[in-house]
Amino acid sequence: MPEARASAARVYRPALRAGVQLGPPLLRGPRTVHLIRHPVGGAAFEVGVKEHFVISRLDGTRNLDDVAPAYAARFGRRLAEDNWNRLLGLLGARGLLAGAPDPPPPAPAPARPRANTLWRGTRRIVADADATTARLHRILRPLLHPALQLPLLAAVLAMEAVLILHTGELLDGTVELFRQPVVLAAVALFLWFSITVHELAHGVAAQHYGGHVAEIGLRWRFPAAMLYCTVDNYLFLPGRRAKLVTAGAGAHVNLLLLLPFALWWSLLPGDDPARPLLAGLLFLGSVQALSNLVPLPPLDGYRMLGHALGAAHLAPETRTYLALRLGGKGAEATAAYPRRSRVVHTAYGIGAALLLLSAVTGTCAVALLLLLR
Structure with a gap:
């Protein structure tokens, strides 16, 4: 029986549900991620580059043996059958595969602590x-x-x-x-x-x-x-x-x-x-x-x-990066960040500080000029 299930998984040719949207690569801290959006519920979640590589090839014509060689050529390692099965299970549970049922609706959001007021x-x-x-x-x-x-x-x-x-x-x-x-x-x-x-x-x-x-x-x-x-x-x-x-x-x-x-x-x-x-x-x-x-x-x-x-969440990710970089461990704490990420977050941190300083200085200067006229 396990062998039969494994064989069925290898020959299965999954397809994404019609209307599923795949986002472009986004730099998020030390990682590159892609967003995937459900066409009906609108729920979106992040996946890594490797997962996106596989998901983008799920068109109903490819099975594991078709995807695995391209995956190995791209990432230099074999796509394990367990990883293939886990990914398909995740996509099915989220209703993103053709024929999969819609996921249950999310729990209702907690009531707002305060209703709309005059203020x-x-x-x-x-x-x-x-x-x-x-x-x-x-x-x-x-x-x-x-x-x-x-x-x-x-x-x-x-x-x-x-x-x-x-x-x-x-x-x-x-x-x-x-x-x-x-x-x-x-x-x-x-x-x-x-x-x-x-x-x-x-x-x-x-x-x-x-x-x-x-x-x-x-x-x-x-x-x-x-x-x-x-x-x-x-x-x-x-x-x-x-x-x-x-x-x-x-x-x-x-x-x-x-x-x-x-x-x-x-x-x-x-x-x-x-x-x-x-x-x-x-x-x-x-x-x-x-x-x-x-x-x-x-x-x-x-x-x-x-x-x-x-880049996604540029300001909060920059704060996280700079906190690590300026902390006690310095470069060691940010070793997982690729070079592009380090450059982007450092440049944005410096630029944002200069912009805030310029904005405050400019506002004060304009206010002073208006008062003196």
């Missing part, structure tokens, strides 16, 4: 977020073509270059703006609207690349309230470019909304009373948009850097 909370505001963003995508799709977006990106970059050259005027305009409460309230409303469009831009961009928007809702921390948009298969979007564009879409749209005001401001004579107010709007809007591109969590720039580097 803080979240509320879903769209019944079917994916259908809503899909409709928006169908309407906006002609505008998403690179032939239009690349010139708009160039216009945004040119706008920011001109604004940098007029930093003094923008600071004076911001001071003047704060002296006029009614206009300031209108600018604040525009910036709030810009944040709302920012979140929807993430969802529309994800739809453009085949993503699924799970939720659109309102999050508030009294007195501020803002829209949020959740893409549940964001890490499985096809290719690095899709992830970068989706993460950067919000800031891009924020800057696009400033273009008409920048044109208006540039056409006004220097003594026009509207010019300083527009300068203040352009300064605050640019700060709002560009600050989102800073590569620190939880900002969009942090996600973009992680995708560009192919």
Whole structure:
């Protein structure tokens, strides 16, 4: 009987369930991992490079004897039958093989210790977020073509270059703006609207690349309230470019909304009373948009850097690495980290520290300049 079971396992040609998503390689601390996502429940889990090598070849045409030679050529060791059987058992238990039953639903999450209150909370505001963003995508799709977006990106970059050259005027305009409460309230409303469009831009961009928007809702921390948009298969979007564009879409749209005001401001004579107010709007809007591109969590720039580097959980893994590296054992404690991982985490640790220092220094300098004007 054991021999018969072993023979059956060797000739079995498993196939992944239709719709199972395999993620690209991600650097996570000392390891390289891949994410695998269930097509129905949406649950995702990590596997190593060796497991991914085998899983990616489960197409219903290969058995152990077919996969084993390629595995040995890639990793320099034989794929043991026990390992093959354990992996198939894990995939079957998670409902990832064709014909396998769905796994039992996860246990319900514990009740929140605190319900939504006036001071803080979240509320879903769209019944079917994916259908809503899909409709928006169908309407906006002609505008998403690179032939239009690349010139708009160039216009945004040119706008920011001109604004940098007029930093003094923008600071004076911001001071003047704060002296006029009614206009300031209108600018604040525009910036709030810009944040709302920012979140929807993430969802529309994800739809453009085949993503699924799970939720659109309102999050508030009294007195501020803002829209949020959740893409549940964001890490499985096809290719690095899709992830970068989706993460950067919000800031891009924020800057696009400033273009008409920048044109208006540039056409006004220097003594026009509207010019300083527009300068203040352009300064605050640019700060709002560009600050989102800073590569620190939880900002969009942090996600973009992680995708560009192919690294997962960059900030916490960097803290773990530096704690080991600077601890008593030093290099010995980080011997398991490959060279690329050591370079990435060291560089990010130094860069993040410099960014925080620059942000604090810059904020204090701008505040001081505004007070002195």
